[in-house]
Amino acid sequence: MKKSIFLLLLFLAFSSKVKAAEYFVGSIDEFKTVLAKVIPGDSIIWKDGNYIDVKIDFSPLNNGTKEHPIFLKAQTAGKVSFSGSSQLFIGGDYLVIEGLLFEGNCTLETNQNVIDFRSKDKKINNEANHSRLTNCGIINYSLTEESGKRNYYVNLIGSNNEVDNCTFIGKINAGPTLVVEYKQEKGYVPGSDVAPSAFHHIHHNHFGFRTYSSNGGEQIRIGTSTTSFTHGFNLVEYNYFEDERIEAEIISNKSWDNIYRFNTFIGNDGAMVLRHGQKCFVYGNYINGKSGRNRSGGIRIINPRNTVFNNYLEDIEGGKGNSKVPISIMDGLKDSPLNGYYPADNALVAYNIVVNSYGPAIKLGVANKDVSKVTIAPKNVTLIGNTIINSIGNNDSPFEITDVKTTFDSKENRYTNGNTYESGFSLAKQNDFPLQNGIFEVKTRVNAQVANEINYRLAIHNIKLTDSEITEFNPNWILKKKDVGVSWMK
Numbered sequence: 043m044k045k046s047i048f049l050l051l052l053f054l055a056f057s058s059k060v061k062a063a064e065y066f067v068g069s070i071d072e073f074k075t076v077l078a079k080v081i082p083g084d085s086i087i088w089k090d091g092n093y094i095d096v097k098i099d100f101s102p103l104n105n106g107t108k109e110h111p112i113f114l115k116a117q118t119a120g121k122v123s124f125s126g127s128s129q130l131f132i133g134g135d136y137l138v139i140e141g142l143l144f145e146g147n148c149t150l151e152t153n154q155n156v157i158d159f160r161s162k163d164k165k166i167n168n169e170a171n172h173s174r175l176t177n178c179g180i181i182n183y184s185l186t187e188e189s190g191k192r193n194y195y196v197n198l199i200g201s202n203n204e205v206d207n208c209t210f211i212g213k214i215n216a217g218p219t220l221v222v223e224y225k226q227e228k229g230y231v232p233g234s235d236v237a238p239s240a241f242h243h244i245h246h247n248h249f250g251f252r253t254y255s256s257n258g259g260e261q262i263r264i265g266t267s268t269t270s271f272t273h274g275f276n277l278v279e280y281n282y283f284e285d286e287r288i289e290a291e292i293i294s295n296k297s298w299d300n301i302y303r304f305n306t307f308i309g310n311d312g313a314m315v316l317r318h319g320q321k322c323f324v325y326g327n328y329i330n331g332k333s334g335r336n337r338s339g340g341i342r343i344i345n346p347r348n349t350v351f352n353n354y355l356e357d358i359e360g361g362k363g364n365s366k367v368p369i370s371i372m373d374g375l376k377d378s379p380l381n382g383y384y385p386a387d388n389a390l391v392a393y394n395i396v397v398n399s400y401g402p403a404i405k406l407g408v409a410n411k412d413v414s415k416v417t418i419a420p421k422n423v424t425l426i427g428n429t430i431i432n433s434i435g436n437n438d439s440p441f442e443i444t445d446v447k448t449t450f451d452s453k454e455n456r457y458t459n460g461n462t463y464e465s466g467f468s469l470a471k472q473n474d475f476p477l478q479n480g481i482f483e484v485k486t487r488v489n490a491q492v493a494n495e496i497n498y499r500l501a502i503h504n505i506k507l508t509d510s511e512i513t514e515f516n517p518n519w520i521l522k523k524k525d526v527g528v529s530w531m532k
Contacts, residue, residue, distance in 0.1 A: 062110070066117070070096060078103045082110035088142070090117045094126040095149075099133065099162040106136030108172065116141030119177055120530035129154060133161025137173040141530070144183040152191035156180050159199045169200035169225070175208060179528050182212035187254060192216035199223050204243045209527040210261075211250035218260040219252060220244070222276055224269040224297065233380050237272040239299075244278045248527030251285040259289035260312070265297030267381035270318035272297045275503070279304045282526045286310040290339065290366075295319050301503060303327065306521040313339030313366065316348050318380075323500065324350045326511075328520045329368075331399070332357035340368035340396070346387040349499050354395045354481060354515045361401020362435055368396045371423055373409045373445050376416040383410060386420040390499075392492055393427040393513045395484050396440075403430040403457070407445025419447035427486045427513060430457040431472055441467055454489065479517040486513045 062083035065076040068091065076086050080102050098114075106112035112134075116122035119141030124130075127149045132139065144156050157180070159170040180195045194217050195210050210219050224237040249261040261283055264276055274297040283305065286292050292312040293302060297319045307314065307329040314329065316322055324341055331338025340355045350369070360366025374385030396403035404425065409417045430440040440457035441464055452466025459472075475482040488509040497506050524532055 070098070073098065077101070080104065080112050082107045082112060082136070085113035085115055087115050087117050088122045090121040091123075093122070093124050093128065096124055096128045097131070097162065098129070099131040100137060100139065101131065101133030101161040101163065101167045102137070105134045106138075108136060111136040111138045111174075114139045114142075116143075120179065120528065125183065127154070129162075130157045131162040132157070132159050132170040132173055132175075133167035135171045135173065137170060139173075139175050140177050142178045144180045146183060148183045148185055150185060150191070150193060153193055155194045155197040156183060157196045159197060159203055170203055171200045172202045173200070174204040174206070176204070177207050177528050177530070179209040179531070180211075181209060184213045185215040187215050189215060192258070194218060194221045196220040197223055198240070198242050198244075199225065200240075201238060202241045204245075205247060206243070207246045207526065207528060209248045209250065209531060211248075211252070213252040214254060216254060216256070216258045218258070218263040218294070219249060220262050222264040222274065222297075224265060224272045224274070226269065232268040233271055235271040235273060235298075237269045239273050239275045242276045244276070245280045246526045247281045248523060249281060249283045249286070251287075253287035253289075255288055257289070259286070260291045260294045261286055262292075263294040263296060264300055265295070265319065267296060267318055270296045270380060273299045274319075276300045278302045280521060280526065281305045282308070282521045282523055283310055284308040285333075286312055287335070288337070291315040291317065295322055298322065299502065304519045304521075307331075309333040309338070311335060311337035313342050313360075315342040316344055317342075318345060318384075320345050320347045321499065321502075322348050324348075325352050326515070326519050327353045329353065329355045330357055331355075331359050333359065336360065336362045337364045337366070339366035339370075340399070342370045342372065343386045343389050343391070344372045344374070345384045346389070347499075348386065349390045349496060351390065351392040351394065351496060352512055352515055354397075355399060356397035356481075358396070358399035361399065367401040367403065367405045368399045369394060369404045370408045371404070371406045371420060373407055373417040373419055376418055382415075385418045386423065388422045389420060390424045390492070390495065391426075391428065392424065392496070393486055395429045395431070395482065395515055396433075397431045397482060398434065400435045401433075402442035403433055403440045404428065405442050405444060406450060407443055407448035409445065417445065419445040419449070421449045423448065423450035424492070425450060425452040425466065426454050426489055426492050428455045429470075429475070429484045429486065430455070431475060431482055432458055433460050454486070481515070481517055481520075484515065488513045
């Protein structure tokens, strides 16, 4: 018995020292041969070159492990490019994809996504879990809008997957750039909360120019109305969004329990929108709407129990030309369908800073102008500690109620110009807020009850913030393009 244990330990010790294998491939046939061989820790290296009409199904016979994932890498990051009808499918556990580029002429059919986190062959592995897409680019690899075809750059399925340090530019056809899709088991009832949570982490990506002339041109959409009661637990942080045009939503949240923090938005036409779903968080984001197109929005809140705090918004132009304002808290619809609007009851909007923006900085009880059904005003909204500096237009009003049936508690909010007759808003001087590192430094005394409520709401995510993290915007949260995206374009 002792000898057997000794031999087992010796084998394990020897195995741990065996060097992981590297396999170089340059064709689908070579790739398929290697796919049956790789074991945890091994790497498949795709040779440098330009490849057309290549469909890679990275669904190895063996899964990787947490300590030893299986890799699919470019020989040189950014020098392995795919075009035509090329796609990447990812199926299995603990897989890592690095350095690939999709660029140039795209001939995919409708609903053929560029990267899908599931196997092409549905009989094997199917979805990806605990897998990672990193340092990859999809650049101007788009169908045309005129084609009428719809697809995504990235379709995130499965659970606990990661997309980081990637660059996504130039999508001009229907369908969001990146989508989180929840699994619907057979017999799934729309609107139920039984779809599995995703726990995806999307961070340090560059979402560059994209446009589409109608609804369906978001950069990120998490969920759908059908799965909008799913408890997603996705984390979207430290991403850089710029030059998204026409579409009203940059990010469209459509599920529960997601966090959007420390993202930077520059010159977009849309807004950060909590379209469906509850108990989500938007904090620590920097939104600069200056583009000259007069379409930019800030943050739009729909559905109950969402929390928006300590964001910095400036130069939001939509109040000038498109009826968008920096912070909108929406009405709901009576007997709303899943794809409709639920009132923003119990929304907590605190310690946000709005600078040099058009229209009322905060608009409460907003009805969707395209909906003719009976509306329901939000109830029990809390507005506290928000600072509004230099509102522009709309009689310079920093705050507006558009549904008188709205109930809310307002206190300790400040504004530097304009007229408001609401309690809880007091006039301040602009020079009370010194300009530091290009932004106004706003010091606000924390309300202990509100801080406790924010941390109570965050507890499900095992996050506890200090008072300063709740009330003081940190300039270091503002990203530069060099902070994100692929390494090989810097």
